Each structure stands twice: as C-alpha cells, then as structure tokens.
Amino acid sequence: MRAVRTLLLAALALASACHAQAAPPPVGSFFANPAFNGAMLSPNGRYLAAFIGAGDQRDGLAVVDLNDLSAHMVAQFNDTDIGQAHWVNNERLLFSTVDKSVGRRDVRFGPGLFVVERDGKRFRQLAKRNNPFFQSGDGGRELLPWHTFMLDQPGAQDSDEVYVTDADLRGAGILAASDLLRLNTRTGLTHAVEHPGVARGWLLDQHGQPRLVETLDGNTEAIHYLDPATSQWRTLASFNAYTGGAGGFDPLAFGPDGTLYVTARAGHDRSALYRYDLVHNKLSEQPVVTLDGFDFRGHLIVSDDRLLGVRVHGDAEGTVWFDAGMKALQKTVDAILPGTINLITPARRPETPWMLVQAYSDKQPLRTLVFNTETKRMSEVGSLAPLIKPAEMGSRELVHYTARDGLDIPAWLTLPPGGHDKNLPMVVLVHGGPFMRGGSWNWNADAQFLATRGYAVLEPEFRGSVGFGEAHFRAGWKQWGLKMQDDIADGTRWAIAQGTADARRICIAGASYGGYATLMGLINDPELYQCGIDWVGVTDIDLLYDSGWRYASDLPQGWKQYGMPALIGDRVKDAAQLQATSPLRQAARVTQPLLLAYGGADVRVPLNHGLKFYDAVKAGNPHVEWIEYPEEGHGWALPKNRIDFWTRVEKFLDKNIGAR
Template sequence: MKKRLMMVQPLCTGLICAGMLTACVSTGSGMTSQTGGSAPAGQHYIPVEDFFRNPSKSRFTVSPDGTHIAFMQAWKNRMNIFVQKRDSDTAVRVTAAENRDIAGYFWANNSLLAFLQDTGGDENYQLFTVQKDGSNLKNVTPFKDVRVGIVDDLKDNEHEMLISMNKRNRQVFDVYRLNFTDNSLTMIAENPGNISGWMTDHDGKLRIATTTDGVNTGVLYRKTEQDPFVSIMETGFKDTFSPLLMTFDNSELYVTSNLGRDKAAIYTFNPETKKLGKLIFEHPEVDAESLIYSEERKVITGAVYYADKRGYHFFDTQRAALQAELEKKFPGLEVGVSASNRDETVYIIRTYSDKTPGAYYVYDTADKSCTLLAETAPWIDSTKMASMQPIQYKSSDGLTIHGYLTIPAGKQAKNLPVVVNPHGGPWARDYWGYNPEVQFLANRGYAVLQMNFRSSTGYGKEFWTKGFKQWGKKMQDDVTDGVQWLISQGIADPKRIAIYGGSYGGYATLAGVTFTPDLYTCAVDYVGVSNLFTLFETLPPYWEQGRQMMYEMIGNPEKDKVLLEEVSPIFHIDNIKVPLFVAQGANDPRVKKEHSDQIVNALKQKNIAVEYMVKDNEGHGFHNEENRFDFYRAMERFFRKHLDK
C-alpha cells in the first residue's frame, strides 16, 4: 500500500514461496517434547510447541489518529485482530476466524479495519471490513475463486480504497474503487491483458502501471487519470527497472534500476524525458532494496539494503537520530519502525535478533517514551538459542556463496550432524534473524547450513542470471559445495548429513538425494517440486503472464524437454536410496499435490522407504498451528530415527 507499486501477481521473484514458516513463533513451558524420548545427557530439549506456537501478540499497528492500537492474537488457535485504546490494557477482539488465520490487516480509517483471508490455503484472498469495536463485519468481495489485492488505502479518503481483483478475467487484475459506505465497487482501470502491477501517486491517483509480455517488462505512465497511459520504459526481464514511489510533488519517480550496471541502485526518473536522474543510493556489494520516507514531512529519510544483515543509509538527520536513540535503548538487537500514526508522532517499534523473535513497543515522540506492547514469544529464552553466523564459501566454479551457519548452543563446531536447508523461491534469499525452524533443529543438536545459491536475489544481476536453466545443475552444485565445505572444515560428520527444504527448497531436497545420492543420510521434502512438467501444467491462472519468463529461467517444456527430464527428480527415483519424508498441503495452488503424489507413489512402487503427510486444510505450507505441530513432531521423529546414529 502507501503509494508503492502493488504487484498483482508474482512474476520474477518468489514464484515459489521463499519459506513458509520463518515468521512463526510459539508458546510452551519448557517440558520434555511430546514427540517421545528424552534429550541426550547435557542437552535440554525445548518442546516443539515452543518454537511453532502462534505468537502471543504480533503485527501491531496504530490508528491514523494515534488513539488506538490493533494487533493479531490467537483465539481458538487462529490469529485474529484485537483493538485497544493506547492508554488501556483491555483489548477487544474484533474478528472471529476459526478455520484459517487472518492473512493481514490495516486501518481503513480511524474506526474501520480491513483484512484479507483465504480458504484452506487456496490464496484466493477475500477482503473484509469491521469496526474497531467488532461490529458490522462484512465480506466486501464475496467472489468465488477471485484473488483480491490492495492498491492504495487512500489515506486522505476515509470512505474509499483502491483494490485489485481478477474477477473479470482470472488471468489479470483490474483496479476497483471500493466505497465502505455502501460496499459498492467501481472499476476504474481495466487491465488490457499485459499489466502486472499498479501504482498511485501521493494523492491516491492511479498514475503508473507495470507491464509484461512474458519476457519483456515495461512501465506505463499518465500525467493525470484523464490521460491515456503511455510507455516510459521497456526492458528485458533480466534488467531491473522498478518504480518505488513518486516524488512528493508527484512529478517524478523513485526507481530501483540495474540498467547499465550489475547491482541495482535507487535513482530518480523523469517520466516526461524518460531519463534516469539523480543517483539516490547504491551499495557496492548488494542491491539497494527500498526507500524509507516521511509522508508527513514529505522527505526521503533513508535507504535499506541487505548484506549479511539489514543495513540503513540515512539522508535525514531526524530519522538518523531516531534510529540512534532506538539502538541505544535496545543494545544488541535489530530495531526498526514498523508503523506510525498519520502525523508521525506515534511509532510502533519492532526489535529482534537471531536468538529472539523480539518485541513490539510504542514510541511517543512528545516525551520520547518507549513502552512495551508485547514480547512476540516470551517463552523463548534467548540465552538457550544458537547464534546464526554469516558465512561464505567458494562454489566449484569460483562464485562466492553467502549464507548462514547455526551451531547448536554449547557445541563445538566439530563433527556434528547437519541439516542442510536451501531456501525456497528460488528467486529469493535467506536473511539473518530469528528463524524457528533453525532454532528448533539446533536445539535438537543439529548444525544448520543455509546458503544463498546462485539465482538468489539481492546479489546483483549476474549472480541472479547465472542460475537460469540451472535447476538441478549449477544451482544444486552450490548446495553440494556448501556441504563439502562443511566437511572440509571438520564441522560436519559426513555420515550424518540431512537435507530439508520447502517449495523450491523441497525441489533442492529431492534433487539432492537424486543427483548426489551418497551425500545425504535422509531428507525432508516440504511442498516441493518433483516434476517440472507438472509445474508448468498446473500454474495458477494469474501466473500466465509470467509463463514465458519462467521458460527462460527454468526451461521450456517443449524446446528444453531433455533438460527438464534430466533435472526433474521424478524421472530419476532409482537413484534415491535414503529415507525420505514428504509433507504437502492438499490445496496448494503453487506446487500442486500431484508433485508429492508422484514422488511418493513412485518410491513405494520401488519399495523405497518414504513417509507422507498430507493436510487437507492447507496450501503452500502449513499455517494452522495444529498442523505445524504435527509436521515438526514428525520431522523430529524422522531425524532421530535416521540422523541420530
């Protein structure tokens, strides 16, 4: 929202989810895990539930006038919205979701909240509104098999917002003006078929659209809403030119671009002359990610980038001073501003580290007070968590691969059992911070290796494109090289190495045990791709715009048939000789259940050991708390049986 480009469908990053559970946290008491058995001498097992329970409270926001705080909290094991006055400790639950967590919410005005929710993980999000006292709950887009997105919350208009829907045509998204007073919907922009995203200016006017023909991307612009859109930029999809927001006088754009360079930088761009202007920020090692700004003071305050950790570059002394003050208040923690009221006098502050999911605070600029709202997971004892250390190693063809290594607390980095954990996406990356999966595995005594293999985003154009048509090949070699690095360093016991991943990471898991069958002891595939032909045959309708791009990045089922057969694990199951555990959501719209069915059935026919867990009320990853518990309990049993030797 907030004048940034709203992508209405995933196109070139994160086509397959980058990791479903890195934000999940949990509760518990510190008793022995319910999975059975006890911890080895000198090792304290924290219950599975402590890592994967719903947060105590999370996603705090403040109303536009600063008088009320909203947040998410579990009710009947589902994350619901609660609201309280800023000066009160008593909260009112305003939603009653029982089957599925609410996906996200925001303040539509000072008295009304809006939220999104899908059904059983199908990702067809519907939009609901509810008063801050919990009254007048409405489903304002009750359309079957239609996906809703937010284009602009229209901060200066208390009665309307702009949304996108693929109601008219399931493959593309039109823009509608939603009126809260009578819940009327008026289409204000019809997608001609090539638009992949929409963006407004600071007055809420629809001024920018991004386009794709499958392999080329473009940006359209209009001076007013009465003018026709005209093309101001067209590039191949390998080049980045992404609008971030308009300048505060609505005359130019801030964009991220890697045109003529490797690492994306942030510039101004003049839509009339169609020329890049001032270089706002660049980083020598990684892509510039985004800008932070003050809507109230109408000034760009800083830029954000991610190297080993998140970094800021401030342009504004006031925002820099606030950051310095907050970091002084919370030494040793990462700290950032996650929300504010309209006039930016009240901020929601978020803290975290690799050892704690952190807490939320409310900061009042009037007296510089910083008051605790809630610890996200107060049952997590940071002193018992393991450190996530940034690492790097060389690939077999000389690339520098960045990643993270987590060594179990109290253990020496020597001859350890290891879980290799490639990320999803694959056009995404792993980040430093609290990761419940990693901490859970480390608590069980396993070192965890995460790597940003080639094609991971954030490291420049060349690194990203080196992974094109390299599924199961050079991308997989980067994973293998990480394992060999661990062995050469004496960190890994070569007889006790497992691989586990979700989504693309699930593919990498299957590829690992298929193409390097002697490297791993066992494997866990979570909603992973087994057959690249099936992947293309089952694309959601709103991914059709990106089909040709995916052909360029992965391979064309017709032109590259031999390649796709070569790198699809389903065609090479005879190579698999280690135990495999497969988990799948029945309603997954991204990696259909057919992928897991195919690999499981084929292995059973070959009498190869395989465990299979299917959750009928889940999609791309397990989001319901009880399903998370089941999955990680089963994973623990599986690793104890096959990795603890």
C-alpha cells in the same frame, strides 16, 4: 473482553515459566499460530491497531489508545480471522478476513471487505465473502463481489475513500488482471479507474491517487504513467516480463514532493534506489541508496510530508536515515534496546510523540513496541513468538564460500546454542523458488528449531537466487540439477572442510524447489548425504508443464510459455536435459532414508509429484516414509500439521544422523 495488555502480559508470564525447563523448547513454540500478528499506528499517531488472538478466540482487531494504553477489541468473528487491515483515516479501519482454521482444500470463502470505527461502532460489510450466492448489504444494496481485495497501499488516509482491486481470477486462482476501484467506505459506492492494457499492478502517488499501472501483454511488461498535466496515460518503459531487459525498472513509491523512486540496475550488476525523471523519462545520474553486496530492497519512510529515510534489506533489515533528528532517535532507541536491530516507524501525520518500534535479532523473534519520544517510555505490544527465549537459540550468520567454477556463494549458517560449532551433525536446508532470496539475518523458525535439537543448519543462496546481483541470478538459468545443485554440494563440502559438519552425519532437506534439490542431492552426491527430507517438492519438470487433467495447477500459462523455457528449460529443445535432471526418472538411484510429505490440495506442486515419486522409489528403497496432509496446499497452513510434520522431522533426523 480482556485488554490487550492483560493478554500480552499473560503470554509473557507463560514464556518465563517455560524458560526454566532444561529441555529444548517444544515444537509448538516454533510452529503454533501466534496470538499477536502485528500492529500499525493511526495516521495521527494517537492510536494503535493490533491483530490479537487468544486461546480458542479467532484473531480480532484491537485498538489501543496511546494516551492511557487502554485497549479494546473493535472487530472479531466467530467463524474466521481478521487478516489484513488499513487505517482509512484517524477514525476508521478497513479490513478483510482469512480463515486460519482450514487448509487450502477446505477454503470456502473469499476475504470479504469490512469497515469499523476505532471505537467498534458503525461496523459494515462492503464486499461478499461467498461466491456464487447473492448477498445483499445495507438498505438492500448489493455488496461488492467476493473477488474485491484490499490494495497493498493504504492510500491518503485523510478521507472516507480508499482504493481496492477487482481481481480477475482464473482456474486454480491464477490472476489474469487486477482492475482498480475507488471505494467510498461510508456509502459503499465505487468508481472504476480507466487504464490502458491488462493491469497487473498499481502504484498510488503521494496524494493517494493512482499514478502508475503495470500491464502485461504476452511476455511484455509495460509501465504507464498518468500525467497530471494532460490527464492521459503514457508509457514510461516496456521490457520482457520474465527475463528483463534494457531500460527496465521497478517502481517503488512517490516521495512527498512527487518524485518517483524506482529500483533499477542502470547497467550495474546490483540494483539500487534511483530517482526517476518523469519529464525526460530517465533515471537520476547517481543512486539514492546502494547496498553493499546486495540488490536494493526496501521502502520509503515518510512522515509530516518529509522523506525521513529508507527502510532497507541487506543481510538484515535496517534503516538509512536522511533526517538528523531520526538518526539521533535511532541511537536513543538502540541504547534502550541493546542487542537487537530496532526499526522505527513514525506516524504519517503525527500529532503525538508516539512511534512504532520493531525489534529483532537472529535469536529474538520480532517484538513490537511503542516509544514515546518525549517521556522516553517504551511499552511492549506483543511478540510473534513469545514462548521463545533468546538465550535458548543458536547464532546465525551470513557466510561465503567458493563454488567449483569460482562463483561466490552466500549462505546462512545457524549453529546450536551453547557455543558448539565443530564436528556437528548438519542439515543442508535448501530454499524454494528457486528464483527468490532464501534467507536473512533474523530469527528463522525452521533453522532455529533444528539448531535447538543440536544440528548445524546451512542454507545456501545458490546461483539463481535473487538479491545478490544479476550475474548471480542469471548463472542459475537452466541449471536445475546441474550447477545449482553443485553449489549446494560445494557448500556442504565447505562446511566439512571448516570442521563445522561431521561428514558422516549430514542430511539434505527442503520444500518446493528445495524438495527437488533434496532428491537431486541424494542422486548426484550420494556420498555426501545420509538422508533426505522433501516436502511439497517438484519431482519432474515435465509435470510442472503439465500436471494432467486430474490435478489443478496455479502456474500461469504465460510463465509456462515464456518464463519456464528461458529460466528452467524448454520442454522440447531441452528435453534430454530435463530427463537427465528428473528425480522421478532416476528414483531407483535414491537408496538413502527419505521422508516425503505432500499436500493433497496443492496446486503449485500437485500431489502427483509426490505420489509418482513415492511409487517409483519405494520399489527399491525400504527406508522411505510418506506423509500426506489431505487438506493442505503448498505448505502447512494448520498448526497441527506443522507441529506433526516437524515432530516427524525431529525423529527422522535423530534416527539417521543422531544429534543426541
């Protein structure tokens, strides 16, 4: 088995050979599955665990000894890939699996749960992968059920015990509850954690013990705290789970001294990081960290029982350091790696001078390196897209424009490489959700692929997008096809007025809600868009409420009962509006060339959204192309389908707005 370094050097050599080509990078450089999928330091910083795959090999788990940079694979399967992993302690790894060779339709197994020593010994299965068949474990002991999942928090990492969740899944994978189990990774024995209500989320404290549980009852979310003084749960806050409310906050983490840190608005438009007083049940008077122009998003950086800083995500991901030594180290690393944002992560209980570094920019896909703070040695571990060369990528920046009603709209603008920034063919790429944040200043495969083909790419953060303040978010409620759509059109006109976009060569595109906005853009603003690309897009809001008996949906009933009526539209009270903003009911108005692509196994936007719209639009529009990937769900899981889809997109765009 080849060492990790050998594998990564071979990938880099191949990338260098490709750099000499004059043509744009091939589609596979953007959309193939990466051979490297991240890494994590052991708690003591002596070892690095990395997710590695090569050629026809499944993704395995490799461990690098940082003393001599020797590496070996400690776990790898023939029939599936390793998906998640945590260090249980300095000697032991817990991991689960994911099959990257199949689409959603063909998924037959759960993730399972496994442990292995860092030297590859004492491999053991702890949870089943298959449902409904009985499977025995070591010594005839029954394994944990297939719906046992890893917690998204590593825990204390100082014993053989971890916490895992026992998920109650209904229908098409809808999470009804998430109970917590304490698991001994050597014996396989578990102990259920008692808690109030229907648990939906957990937070471990600084000692790796369960301290907070979030519950859901109807439309009421509550946060409960396990008070160590009384060993009893008490409620800290309750609020509307879908629309928020006074006193609401999001628990983030416990600091090393036991302080609870939360994200809250505290009467302001944008959320910030606060300390929470667990004695008096209130926020600190002043925030710990605020982000200019953005809601707070990030996590604590703790090492050697000290809070060193906070990883934050404003326009880009970066770090606010509290520790003077880490501030100085950041300057050293930035000098070694100029031109990229460099995220430093120390070990939890360091016994060595090694730290993990992740470097990226708008042109540079994420690289993972290790840095020795004593010798100043920087060693690359891997890149998520090693065939991509920054010199061949376009620039990406956050811009702002004003909507017709005066609202400020942020947007991401990616331009082709080579300094071309005027009179360009443009793709308006609309993010999904829609109540999520669309983009960031980083390397984005979709936008950069289009930019390398000569297109400007505009990605509006239209009203309703999160991360830009409560007012921006709430302005999008019940505005599907209305003001949200106007924001996208206003951004398109802004790009034309700036001289960036050629008004005669603009296409609108997007997935999920972005697909809905694509169709509504062709309907509302036919003079703006010469073509449209909709993949896995919503075509009728009524179909989201009820997709029919033939098509499964993973939208929870609580979201349909409480969330959708408030944020999208009430099916009864707003029936006239939902009909007026239904692409399906107005399909005859779409006359521009259109590319439609849907997954046959999609349970978020079931296939009948696409089939019904295709049947309705093709009656009067001969320029409609249809693609169905039968095995795919809500997006393309398989590289062959991603490559096929984007190859079709390139041909479709060149035919209709001709970049070259």
